[in-house]
Amino acid sequence: MSASLDSAAPHTSADVAVETGPDGLGELCVLMKLGEIVLKGSNRHLFERRLQNNIRTAAKGLGEMKISQRKGVIMLRMPGASDLEVAELGERMCNVMGIVWVHLVRRVPKDVDAVTAVSLRAMAERTGTFAVRARRRDKRFPLSSFEIATHLGSAVREAHPHLTVRLKKPDNTLFVEVDKDEVFVFTDGMPGQGGLPAGMSGRALVLMSGGIDSPVAAHRMIRRGLRVDFLHFSGMPFTGPESIYKAYSLVRQLDRFQGNSRLYVIPFGKAQQQIKNSGVERLQIVAQRRLMLKTAEALADTLGGAALVTGDALGQVSSQTLTNITALDDSVDLPILRPLIGMDKTEIMDQARKIGTLAISELPDEDCCTMLTPRQVETAAKIEDLRQIEKRLDAAELAEHLASTVQLHRPSYFGSEETG
Ligand code: ATP
Numbered sequence: 221m222s223a224s225l226d227s228a229a230p231h232t233s234a235d236v237a238v239e240t241g242p243d244g245l246g247e248l249c250v251l252m253k254l255g256e257i258v259l260k261g262s263n264r265h266l267f268e269r270r271l272q273n274n275i276r277t278a279a280k281g282l283g284e285m286k287i288s289q290r291k292g293v294i295m296l297r298m299p300g301a302s303d304l305e306v307a308e309l310g311e312r313m314c315n316v317m318g319i320v321w322v323h324l325v326r327r328v329p330k331d332v333d334a335v336t337a338v339s340l341r342a343m344a345e346r347t348g349t350f351a352v353r354a355r356r357r358d359k360r361f362p363l364s365s366f367e368i369a370t371h372l373g374s375a376v377r378e379a380h381p382h383l384t385v386r387l388k389k390p391d392n393t394l395f396v397e398v399d400k401d402e403v404f405v406f407t408d409g410m411p412g413q414g415g416l417p418a419g420m421s422g423r424a425l426v427l428m429s430g431g432i433d434s435p436v437a438a439h440r441m442i443r444r445g446l447r448v449d450f451l452h453f454s455g456m457p458f459t460g461p462e463s464i465y466k467a468y469s470l471v472r473q474l475d476r477f478q479g480n481s482r483l484y485v486i487p488f489g490k491a492q493q494q495i496k497n498s499g500v501e502r503l504q505i506v507a508q509r510r511l512m513l514k515t516a517e518a519l520a521d522t523l524g525g526a527a528l529v530t531g532d533a534l535g536q537v538s539s540q541t542l543t544n545i546t547a548l549d550d551s552v553d554l555p556i557l558r559p560l561i562g563m564d565k566t567e568i569m570d571q572a573r574k575i576g577t578l579a580i581s582e583l584p585d586e587d588c589c590t591m592l593t594p595r596q597v598e599t600a601a602k603i604e605d606l607r608q609i610e611k612r613l614d615a616a617e618l619a620e621h622l623a624s625t626v627q628l629h630r631p632s633y634f635g636s637e638e639t640g
Pocket residue numbers: 426427428429430431432433434435451452453454512529530531532536537539540588589
């Protein structure tokens with residue numbers, strides 16, 4: 221049987237010409253399944269454009285790439301690239317927000333013999349049980365999904381008698397998806413990040429310590445469509461630069477999820493000393509955190525950030541009691557997003573491990589917050605007391621001054637130096 225399966229829809233443009241290549245295997249491409257983005261109605265095009273830009277950013281340096289947007293899926297081709305290069309592209313796509321599944325697929329003409337040949341090759345090295353899952357995004361296709369699956373099921377069994385069919389929980393699954401211009405054949409998939417394309421929900425500033433929590437908080441908010449800038453307060457000149465190196469490595473790691481990341485660093489040691497000298501005692505930590513937030517707000521104003529993000533989790537440390545969190549909220553007008561507020565430390569650590577930040581966070585450093593920690597930390601800070609202290613310090617002006625001492629770094633995972 222070598223009939224074309226789609227006489228109704230001839231191949232349309234040179235861009236989508238489908239060839240099986242010299243080895244007859246079909247071109248290796250990356251096929252990605254989108255999540256919530258498909259549900260977004262009339263705004264869909266804006267989201268698709270944002271996602272495509274983010275895909276391009278993540279693929280920087282890999283060579284020429286063609287993006288083809290379909291309904292609910294995106295296909296990436298790198299004509300002339302090696303299989304290894306396409307695999308690298310697929311791995312990078314696993315970090316692009318808004319993508320639910322990433323598959324390395326063979327792109328095959330809409331011809332039964334070609335699809336069968338590629339399917340047989342795909343299953344050749346497999347053992348155990350298998351199932352075929354077929355679907356048609358092109359409903360004009362003359363064979364039903366069921367007919368495609370049964371045809372390929374018997375062809376595979378005949379060619380590879382050691383494989384047996386099992387429809388529920390098979391060891392191997394052969395996926396065959398009929399699209400407008402081609403058929404995709406593949407066997408495996410890698411889970412993507414899900415969520416929404418970075419930048420779609422606006423911009424925010426993450427307060428980034430060298431600890432475990434704030435990188436996880438940043439990842440969560442990027443995943444919900446924010447593009448984030450990072451702000452780190454070092455204890456300098458009273459501490460070494462180690463905490464800055466940590467913040468830099470953490471942001472570099474997180475850069476895989478949005479690209480073109482920016483890290484702002486502010487030396488905070490002298491301001492901490494000033495707070496201490498004003499006689500705050502047990503309120504030192506909360507007063508410091510309020511000054512950090514005020515400074516972050518001043519910086520966010522210049523960056524166009526519409527929210528601040530912190531890694532606070534309720535009750536995890538003494539500055540994170542409900543009363544103290546309320547006192548922190550009081551220090552700024554911008555909303556403070558705390559995506560980890562209801563999480564246990566073990567859950568946060570699991571997440572940090574998954575996104576590749578845990579090992580960096582666990583490196584030793586001199587955290588500016590612990591530098592001047594009083595023996596007893598206030599767990600029920602009174603907002604009025606804090607406001608009095610800030611009046612004495614002229615905290616508003618101090619925050620403006622601190623924001624003006626900021627240093628910009630660009631920790632880039634893929635080595636690009638572009639402005640974002
Ligand atoms: P983390 O693990 O993120 O450091 P933590 O559990 O140690 O959090 P705190 O030290 O009280 O808790 O910090 C709470 C939040 O305040 C952090 O998640 C971060 O958003 C912000 N923060 C703390 N220290 C700094 C710093 N040096 N620079 C910037 N932000 C900071």
